[in-house]
Amino acid sequence: MARVTVEDCLKVVPSRFRLIHLVIKRVKQLREGAEPLVKSDNKEIVTALREVAAGLITPETIDRYAKKEKPTSPYDISEILKQKSLKF
Numbered sequence: 727m728a729r730v731t732v733e734d735c736l737k738v739v740p741s742r743f744r745l746i747h748l749v750i751k752r753v754k755q756l757r758e759g760a761e762p763l764v765k766s767d768n769k770e771i772v773t774a775l776r777e778v779a780a781g782l783i784t785p786e787t788i789d790r791y792a793k794k795e796k797p798t799s800p801y802d803i804s805e806i807l808k809q810k811s812l813k814f
Contacts, residue, residue, distance in 0.1 A: 734779035760793040
């Protein structure tokens, strides 16, 4: 896909408002470290639009692709609690 257009995305998500919310949520996921589903050297916004236009991201599937948090070790928890107690 040489250029991604809003019309390409509207074939997958028929409402412009839902499209905007979907793409914003995906951009946040990408910025937090989620893996892109399409190869793209562009910024996160263009990558998210390409994913939607390709039908890989939909309102029903968006939550599947969020970056999974790594489990927190007991040491990390104690450090977090220690830092919070120092603030008060």
